[in-house]
Amino acid sequence: MxxxxxxxxxxxxxxxxxxxxxxxxxxxxxxxxxxxxxxxxxxxxxxxxxxxxxxxxxxxxxxxxxxxxxxxxxxxxxxxxxxxxxxxxxxxxxxxxxxxxxxxxxxxxxxxxxxxxxxxxxxxxxxxxxxxxxxxxxxxxxxxxxxxxxxxxxxxxxxxxxxxxxxxxxxxxxxxxxxxxxxxxxxxxxxxxxxxxxxxxxxxxxxxxxxxxxxxxxxxxxxxxxxxxxxRGGTSSDDKMGALVYKIARDQRDERISFIRVMQGVLHLKDNVAVRTESGELLHEKINQIRIYSGQKYTMVDSASPGDICAITGVNSSRAGGGIGALAEDETRNGIIEPYLSYIIIPEERVEQNKFVADMRVLEEEDPKLHISVEQGLRGVNIRLMGEVQQEILETQIMNRFGYRVRFEAGNIIYKETVIEAAEGIGHFEPLKHYAEVHLIIRPGERGSGIVTDSIIPEDVLSRNWQNLILSHLDERVFRGVLIGAPLTDVRITLAAGKAHEKHTEGGDFRQATYRAVRNGLLRGNCRILEPWFSFEIKLPSANIGMAMTDIGNASGSFSEPIIDGDMSTLKGKAPAVSLIDYQRKLTSYTGGRGHISCMLIGYDFCHNESEVIEESKYEQDKDETETGDSIFCYHGAGRTVKWDEVQDYMHLPFVLEEEKDSGLSEDSARAETMAAGRKLASDAELLAIFERTYGKISNGTLVKHKTKPKESEYRAMEQQKRSLHRLERIGKPDTHFVIDGYNLINADEHMKELSKADIGAARDHLINILANYRGYLGCKMTIVFDAYRVPYSFGRKYKVSDTEVVYTKENETADAYIAELTKEIGKRESITVVSSDALVQEMSLGHGALRISSREFLLDIETALQEIREFLDENR
CATH class of the missing domain: 3.40.50.300 (P-loop containing nucleotide triphosphate hydrolases)
Structure with missing residues (x-):
């Protein structure tokens, strides 16, 4: 066969x-x-x-x-x-x-x-x-x-x-x-x-x-x-049929066609297949035809087997990137590539607005990235495109298919917004006979990650059904930022606290509370604008290279050393997309037609002219009718609106983020302890208070004991304190700054190493959580360095998790080089201990006066510290 x-x-x-x-x-x-x-x-x-x-x-x-x-x-x-x-x-x-x-x-x-x-x-x-x-x-x-x-x-x-x-x-x-x-x-x-x-x-x-x-x-x-x-590891015709939709089109008779690949089971003519609509509704629709295309021609068949590429008719609710049959429940694949230009497209006067919108929806079915949207009271639609060629093709396509002309208003860059530090958002919704309160912690995420959600609430505090509902509300819409109203992206939203009423809470209450909590957190937090960036390659006469370098520098771009080959040169680098969209015209002009630029969208990063963009947008965050950070509380039997900056004075649940900051524990470390124990544990600050009330103050790493004779349990605690101080003396002074080679430490631990093979991001998060907890326990400084030099167009990134600094290196910058520069920079004023089993890292660190400890030895110290924390918690519950 x-x-x-x-x-x-x-x-x-x-x-x-x-x-x-x-x-x-x-x-x-x-x-x-x-x-x-x-x-x-x-x-x-x-x-x-x-x-x-x-x-x-x-x-x-x-x-x-x-x-x-x-x-x-x-x-x-x-x-x-x-x-x-x-x-x-x-x-x-x-x-x-x-x-x-x-x-x-x-x-x-x-x-x-x-x-x-x-x-x-x-x-x-x-x-x-x-x-x-x-x-x-x-x-x-x-x-x-x-x-x-x-x-x-x-x-x-x-x-x-x-x-x-x-x-x-x-x-x-x-x-x-x-x-x-x-x-x-x-x-x-x-x-x-x-x-x-x-x-x-x-x-x-x-x-x-x-x-x-x-x-x-x-x-x-x-x-x-x-x-x-x-x-695929073998397939069986007995499996329930499931297929992926990769394209929606119309044939010459304007019949809707879904192009699919059958991934499992057998698709038969006249089958009723499950389809998930855009609104989330699950429908069953009948297959009228199964076509096998070759170019523009096709043959009709009665069935399609696993692996077959075919087209089907009769299914009118399918979506490109979605599934049908057994795969209808799978999440729609949205892809990485996103348009970065926004246009307003307007039809000629004779075309009614409703007909024009309906026609544009047909095109959006075939290309979901168009993101058609309509503003009430305005003629035409908003549309997203990748460039001028797509605009010209779309204009021709509309004329050929629908019979009328359109015009495009000037394209604008699509900006996005993110946060640069953690903020807690509160949403409370309590009109008469309704109740819900939600606390969300919004943290910076990795570039290109979109919006990632999770929960740290034990199920005995808020039931799993309510938690799932809240998380689904976080995924069901695009949230807008507070600077220019641009889409929110690259954040991690954690459901940190929530409360329902036994009688009065309904599903819609948590939707309202969730939406308000997101907006509240953004208003309370520190937001930044992101813009699309291009990598570019300019080929031009060597005599004109200075002009190109000046233009890129003025556009806040960067470039590597020019490559000169006779009378022609090549300049490579990266710059904001807005600076390069029309640069070919200028390049053609000053090179006499000999210059050429090729660009590639490499993702979003911080906006180079943020203040200008904010000023031009004229966005008023308090007047955005679709977004509000205010909450509604019950007052004398009626709902009362409380402004976003006053909600903390009325909320029913305490802040979660402030408790984390006070405790010195990372949010994920707190979650691990909470989920393991099923109840709230004492924070580091509380443990320290117990320590000092019982045994005396700790000053400069030395225990100043009470004059009273300690009890036997107090002796054990004092011995524990001595062990901690002894460990610090061995791996670094009490005020040491640990600089850790992240991936080296992951590979030194069997559990994290296995986890990294399945999900490197999960392994990183797991390590960060452990180290943040460890840093909080010792009270030292800590920087974790992850090697990203092989990540194309990485801009490098720094952020903090519970006062633990996390660093991702830039493209072409290894963790070794970063650690060497860091130890050289801060080694003169701080006591540094470098954690790595890499011989090169250890050698460079020693040359800059840093202490060294292997990854395996450091892991043993962490385990000792965790054991001491557990023992102390057990004795002082």
Whole structure:
């Protein structure tokens, strides 16, 4: 039986991706005639806008058979403006084929695609195209790719007995190296596994236009890939049917089509399948047709099996990125790529507003990233786009499909807001016969993390049903910031306290309390504006390089040293998107048309001109009718509104964040103790008070005892204090500043090391919580450094968790280098102890006068401290 797999073909513009797709179909005998993108007769690009522009706008599919493999090809857009369409395809492919131009090499968009592929851990093949025009040889081509994308690329165009091939695959795969040493040959299964696990990325070469190297590419793909069943660990026709929707479209008769991949079970014609609507309602809709598309043509079938890519009609509530059947309950996949420009789009006068909104909703079904919104009383709609090309395509699309023209008002940057320190928000909702109070702690999150929610309330304090309801309210809407009303992002919201009434609380009460608590926390906290940032690459005459460097510097951007190659130079760096959107026009002007800039959106970071943006927005936080941080309390039998800055005087539950600050324990440490014990424990401040009332004051690390003779239990406590002081003397002075190599410490502990394999973020959080607790117990200073130098475009970040400083290094800055600089900087005025088992870190630290302790020894000290805390708590409950 032939194996079945789905291959997504991805590339930057003009790499020859669609030409390669057609060459593969032609070589396999699926089509008899080759079309040309340039001539507008391509097999794939059959939409009018695609023929006119010569680019792929919508993903397409086709099937081919090669050797024992049935391969479904998904051809995707290559232009930056249509990256969201490309990203949705990644949810349903087994392997990716990345096409790189041998003439131009990897581009900014190639990096975008690569980042998405690595995030999803999709095994990838690479085809270097246009080798008939390229100057660089194969070795140099792979070197260029490694320099831009990283390691793991191996030339598969040579035989598998070739010395370079063997060296390449064994260098990146220890398992293959061991296999070769034992057997003096490489097994196909071993190479397949290394590709599947993304250890190696096979590279092939050729010219799609001349069908050169295409048969070799198909041979390698069919030989070194696994089928859908093997990749998914086996599937059964007895499983309940579940499928993922990756695209919504309309056919020539305007019938709605959902393009899906069946992930489990069998889909039959006339089946009633579960579908989750945008509002969250679960419906059942009947399958009218199952279509297998190849280009624009299709055949109808009665069923689709696991792994099949097909299109269905009759389902009108499906959403791109969502599931149907058994996967209807799964969370909709929103993807990473988000538009960063906001426009107002207005139709010509003869078109009614209601009809225009309905038409735009149809387009939004096909591309959810458009984010259509309507402002009451204003004509037209708000829409989000990626750039000018998408705007032009959309304008043509509306004319062709709906028969009228539209105009776009100038695009504006989409800003976002976040917080830079923890704040507690209070929401109280208590009109007559209603009751709910919610306390939320809003903390800074990692860049690109969105909004992450959790709870630390024991179930015997607030039932799990109420907690789940509150958390669902945090996920169901977009919250707006208080500076310019921009969407809130990159925060962690913790449900810290909540209260319900046995008789009067209803579900809607907690919705009101939750919304008010979020706004209250933002008003009480410290917010900042985020803006989109680009990485850029400018190629221009060397005589003009000074102008480019000046412009980037004035735009608050940064750049590395220019690369000068004769009379042309290249400048690379990063800058705010708003500064680069129209820079090509200026570049063309002052270089006489010889300059070119390519940009890639790398995410959001702090706004470079925040005060100007706030002033221009004219946003009045107290007049935003959709957001309020005020609360409602019951007063003489009626609801009374209390302003956000007075709520703390009326709230029914105490502050949680202030207790944490007083105790010196991190919030997650407090949660761990609370969940373990099922009841509230004494804080560090309370324990210290007990200590001093019973045994005397602690001054400069020395216990000043009472004159009264201590009891036996007091002797034990004093011995414990001596052990603590002894430990501090051994690992550092009482006023020491611990500088900790975070990942080194994680790998030194078996539990955290195993946790990191499944979820590195959870392992980091676990370590931070333990160390914050430990720091609070000792009363010392502490900095935890996490190595982020391999994270592309990392800006570096610092924040505090219960007075423990957490640092993520910048791109190309290792933890070793950061620790060395830090110890050099503060070593003259503070006593430093560096925690790491890394010999280089220890050597550099010693050179700067710091004490050293290995990670394993430090973990033993932490365990001792935790045991002392537990003993002390047990004796003083």
């Amino acid at each position: 032939s194996k079945q797999l789905t291959l997504g073909i991805l590339a930057h513009v003009d790499a020859g991706k669609t030409t390669l797709s057609e060459a593969m179909l032609y070589t396999a005998g699926t089509i008899r005639k080759l079309g040309r993108v340039d001539n507008g007769d391509s097999f794939f690009d059959n939409y009018e806008v695609e023929k006119n522009r010569g680019i792929t706008v919508f993903s397409k599919q086709a099937r081919l058979n090669w050797n024992d493999s049935q391969i479904t090809i998904l051809d995707t857009p290559g232009h930056d403006d249509f990256s969201a369409e490309m990203e949705r395809v990644l949810d349903v492919i087994d392997y990716a084929l990345l096409v790189v131009s041998g003439v131009d090499g990897p581009q900014s968009h190639t990096e975008t695609v690569w980042r998405l592929l690595r995030t999803r851990k999709i095994p990838t093949f690479v085809f270097i195209n246009k080798m008939d025009l390229a100057i660089a040889d194969r070795h140099e081509q792979i070197s260029r790719i490694k320099g831009r994308l990283g390691e793991g690329f191996v030339d598969f165009s040579v035989g598998n007995n070739d010395e370079d091939f063997i060296d390449g695959v064994t260098f990146y795969s220890p398992e293959l190296a061991e296999d070769f040493l034992n057997n003096l040959k490489l097994s196909e299964e071993g190479v397949r596994r290394a590709i599947r696990e993304c250890q190696i990325f096979p590279c092939l070469f050729g010219s799609a236009l001349h069908q050169d190297g295409v048969d070799k590419l198909l041979d390698v793909i069919s030989t070194y890939t696994c089928g859908f069943d093997e990749l």
